Amino acid sequence: MxxxxxxxxxxxxxxxxxxxxxxxxxxxxxxxxxxxxxxxGFILDLLVSLPLALPPVAIGFFLLLLLGRxxxxxxxxxxxxxxxxxxxxxAAAIAAAIVSFPLMTRSIxxxxxxxxxxxxxxxxxLGAGPWRVFLTITVPLAYRGILAGLLLGxxxxxxxxxxxxxxxxxxxxxxxxxxxxxYSNILLGKDGxxxxxxxxxxxxxxxxxxxxxxxxxxxxxxxxxx
Amino acid sequence: xTHSPDGPEPIVNFRIVKxxxxxxxxxxxxxxxxxxxxxxxxxxxxxxxxxxxxxxVRPDDGHIEIMGRPVYxxxxxxxxxxxxxxxxRRATHLPPERRRIxxxxxxxxxxxxxxxxxxIDYGHALVAPERRILRPDDxxxxxxxxxxxxxxxxxxxxxxxxxxxxxRALAASPELLLxxxxxxxxxxVMRGVIIRYxxxxxxxxxxxxVLVSHSLSEVMALAEDTLVxxxxxxVAQGPPARVLGDPAVGTMxxxxxxxxxxxAEIVQPTEGxxxxxVLVGEATLQAPDVYGRAGERVMVSIRASDIIIATxxxxxxxxxxxVPARLTELDAVSGRTLAYFDxxxxxxxxxxxxxxxxxxxxxxSDVYLIMKxxxxxxxxxxxx
Numbered sequence: 001m002x003x004x005x006x007x008x009x010x011x012x013x014x015x016x017x018x019x020x021x022x023x024x025x026x027x028x029x030x031x032x033x034x035x036x037x038x039x040x041g042f043i044l045d046l047l048v049s050l051p052l053a054l055p056p057v058a059i060g061f062f063l064l065l066l067l068g069r070x071x072x073x074x075x076x077x078x079x080x081x082x083x084x085x086x087x088x089x090x091a092a093a094i095a096a097a098i099v100s101f102p103l104m105t106r107s108i109x110x111x112x113x114x115x116x117x118x119x120x121x122x123x124x125x126l127g128a129g130p131w132r133v134f135l136t137i138t139v140p141l142a143y144r145g146i147l148a149g150l151l152l153g154x155x156x157x158x159x160x161x162x163x164x165x166x167x168x169x170x171x172x173x174x175x176x177x178x179x180x181x182x183y184s185n186i187l188l189g190k191d192g193x194x195x196x197x198x199x200x201x202x203x204x205x206x207x208x209x210x211x212x213x214x215x216x217x218x219x220x221x222x223x224x225x226x
Numbered sequence: 227x228t229h230s231p232d233g234p235e236p237i238v239n240f241r242i243v244k245x246x247x248x249x250x251x252x253x254x255x256x257x258x259x260x261x262x263x264x265x266x267x268x269x270x271x272x273x274x275x276x277x278x279x280x281x282x283v284r285p286d287d288g289h290i291e292i293m294g295r296p297v298y299x300x301x302x303x304x305x306x307x308x309x310x311x312x313x314x315r316r317a318t319h320l321p322p323e324r325r326r327i328x329x330x331x332x333x334x335x336x337x338x339x340x341x342x343x344x345x346i347d348y349g350h351a352l353v354a355p356e357r358r359i360l361r362p363d364d365x366x367x368x369x370x371x372x373x374x375x376x377x378x379x380x381x382x383x384x385x386x387x388x389x390x391x392x393x394r395a396l397a398a399s400p401e402l403l404l405x406x407x408x409x410x411x412x413x414x415v416m417r418g419v420i421i422r423y424x425x426x427x428x429x430x431x432x433x434x435x436v437l438v439s440h441s442l443s444e445v446m447a448l449a450e451d452t453l454v455x456x457x458x459x460x461v462a463q464g465p466p467a468r469v470l471g472d473p474a475v476g477t478m479x480x481x482x483x484x485x486x487x488x489x490a491e492i493v494q495p496t497e498g499x500x501x502x503x504v505l506v507g508e509a510t511l512q513a514p515d516v517y518g519r520a521g522e523r524v525m526v527s528i529r530a531s532d533i534i535i536a537t538x539x540x541x542x543x544x545x546x547x548x549v550p551a552r553l554t555e556l557d558a559v560s561g562r563t564l565a566y567f568d569x570x571x572x573x574x575x576x577x578x579x580x581x582x583x584x585x586x587x588x589x590x591s592d593v594y595l596i597m598k599x600x601x602x603x604x605x606x607x608x609x610x
Contacts, residue, residue: 118335121282122391124322125329126349126398136348140339 008200011177014089014164015157018096019150022104026149030108031134035120052102056095060166063095067167092168092175096157104153111145112138148215155208159201237262237402237434240298241288242278244271251275251458254288257436260428263449263466264438267478271458272438276404279436280329281322293401297325323352328395328433332407334387336379342390343375349398359399360431368430369393369423385416389423396427403427403435409444418525418605421447421487442470442480446574447487447525454478467574470564471557481562481576484530488571490604492522501546501599507570509549509595513602525605532601533575535565536594537585547597553589556582567595 032038033045051059067085068074077085085091115138123133139146161179168175170184178201185194241254251271264272277283279290281297290298299318322329328349336345346362366372369389374382382390388408395403408424409417425448427433439445445452445466452469454462461474469475488506495516496502502516504526511526518524540548551567563582567573573595587593 116335118331119337121280121322122329122331122335122394123337123348124282125280125325125327125404126394127323127352128348129321129323132352137337 004197004200006173007176007178007181007197010089010175011158011179014093014096014177015154015160017090017093018100018157018160019104019154021093021097022101022153023150026101026105026108026153027139027146029105030112031138034109034112035117035134035138048105049102051099056099056160056162056164057166059098060095060163063091063098063163063167067091067094086167087169087171087175089168089175092160092164092177093157095163095167096160099160099163100153100156103156104149107149107152108142108146111142111149114145115141144215144218148212151208151212151215155205155212158204158208235294236291238279238290238292238436240279240290242275242285242290243287244274244278244283244285246271246274249458251278251455253453253455253458253460255453255460255463257434257451257453259450260432260434261424261449262434262436262451262453263445264436264453264455265440265442265445265469265475266455267440270455272440272455273406275455276329276406276436276438280327280404281320281325282329284319292325292327295326326357326399326401328398328400328403330388330391330395330403330405330408333384333411334391336382336387336390336394338380340379341375342371342377342379342382345379345390345394346371346375346397349394353399357399360396362393362397365393365396368396368426383416384412385419388412388416388420392420392423392427396431396433400433403433405435405437407438407440409439410441414527414603415605417444418487418527421605422489422523422525424448425489442466443483443485443487443527446470446484467555467557467566467572470574471559473559475559481530481559481564484564484574484576486526486528486530486573487605488526488528488573489523490526490571492516492518492520492524492604494520502604504602504604506573507568509547509551509569509571511549511597511602512546512599513604514599516604516606518604518606522606527603527605528573528597528601530564530574530576532597533573534596535575535577535581535585535587536596537591539594540596543596544598545596546599547595547602549595549597551593551595553587553591553593555589556587558582567593569595 029044029048033041064086065071066073069084074085077083120133120137123137159179164177165180170176170180178197182194182197236256236258238257242251244251251274264275266272274283278285285298287300296318297320301317346366350362366375369392371389371393374386409420412420428435437448449466452464452466453460454469454475462469462472490504490506493503493505493510495518501512501514504511504513504516506526549569551569553565554568555566557564558579561579563577563579565575565577565587567575
């Protein structure tokens with residue numbers, strides 16, 4: 001049981017850190033794409049969705065090239081911290097962040113698009129700059145959708161496998177998250193243990209998705225009040 | 227208020243060129259009156275013009291000055307090329323938050339996650355203390371919003387929401403109020419109520435306004451100056467009564483629907499089956515639904531096509547209102563004539579050219595205006 005608890009702990013740690021890392025970039029990119037019609041926006045839009053369309057294993061490989069000892073980030077990490085990024089839980093978090101970014105961002109984009117632009121323009125004419133409008137109008141009115149997007153990204157990060165195994169490996173107790181442990185158990189023929197871990201994964205996913213759906217249904221049914 | 231193009235300080239002075247969906251807005255004007263209406267059909271470019279003034283839309287070319295301050299200039303030269311040196315070459319386009327304007331959307335656009343009071347405070351809190359000319363309390367009092375302040379905004383009626391939107395804009399101490407069809411989503415009674423508040427804003431606060439409207443009745447009731455737009459071009463500008471008679475405007479206007487929206491005083495409220503009385507100028511008129519207190523000021527609506535003209539005092543009429551009046555002006559537009567009368571207030575009636583000739587009407591003629599009491603609609607909130 002203690003091994004399951006530590007697996008669960010590490011998986012949650014990786015997914016939470018991935019989600020937190022994504023929050024600001026996802027809000028920024030959503031705002032740029034939804035509220036600012038900038039030239040070349042379609043390229044950014046495409047880039048945002050790209051990880052959704054690529055095999056995660058390919059993303060893992062790109063990350064390995066960037067974060068590895070010979071990669072620019074790997075070298076910087078060596079120079080500054082004297083340690084590697086790859087094959088650490090942090091590499092797993094980065095992989096999970098990148099793979100879950102599109103889902104999170106697209107949900108937040110939908111939420112922001114639901115905030116009537118005229119409300120934001122009203123705030124502008126009342127003297128609020130773009131930043132204040134974002135914080136006092138856009139985010140409060142879209143917060144359910146933003147939370148839902150965070151949860152969706154969190155669920156995706158929890159179940160991340162392909163990119164993680166390439167860039168973080170499958171090191172028991174250090175980088176082994178639930179999906180990686182499921183894989184190990186299958187390879188070892190421990191079907192019972194694999195199913196047990198899958199059950200835990202399903203439990204987490206069901207809870208997160210239930211909250212996600214609740215947020216969206218409440219947010220959609222009535223205007224935020226007070 | 228002067229309408230002279232050489233008036234000392236224009237409230238708004240602009241030339242705007244903006245291409246959008248199919249045609250080009252290309253117009254130039256000076257607004258010098260307290261209340262200026264931009265009139266035109268939907269798609270004429272009037273809202274685009276307002277949005278350019280507000281800084282929500284960036285013109286392709288031209289310049290805009292609000293209260294003498296340049297807020298937009300495509301070339302960066304000072305307005306009208308008056309500065310030969312051309313101090314700055316950079317184009318100017320101030321964002322809405324730096325234009326010191328208030329903007330009221332057609333349906334209020336109140337912030338749904340804030341109370342009425344928080345909506346009103348939003349802009350006020352952002353104004354530098356030395357530039358504040360109004361406190362939220364003053365505005366709440368002027369627009370009689372006291373009982374609503376603590377309420378959430380999503381239970382408000384259309385008229386209440388529009389009043390809160392006005393209050394919110396005013397509390398930010400704007401130098402100019404821009405109103406986009408502020409009355410068109412309201413019913414007749416609420417429209418009358420809001421018109422009274424708008425008149426009061428100009429009368430008591432002296433904050434000038436530019437309002438966009440497609441209703442001649444509203445323009446007549448509120449504006450001192452009117453810019454008429456058609457397909458993105460100015461077709462006329464001047465006082466509403468003059469513009470109304472312009473042939474170019476005649477083709478756009480729905481004269482039979484034209485209403486006299488005028489302020490009146492309640493003389494005697496309706497009681498039981500007895501009609502009430504209102505004083506319009508010097509004329510006391512019977513009206514069916516006069517709710518309120520004696521002495522209270524209200525808006526009254528009388529359709530231009532509901533006014534009948536007689537050259538002598540008629541007798542044996544069922545119509546309850548027979549009012550002596552002097553004809554001041556006749557405007558013949560595309561087969562119809564708009565006749566303006568002085569009854570202490572100005573009333574416009576819509577009649578046929580044939581009637582004008584047969585009755586021998588000319589400016590200065592003394593006549594009687596006949597109105598059924600049902601044609602006199604009192605627009606008061608307290609109506610039940």
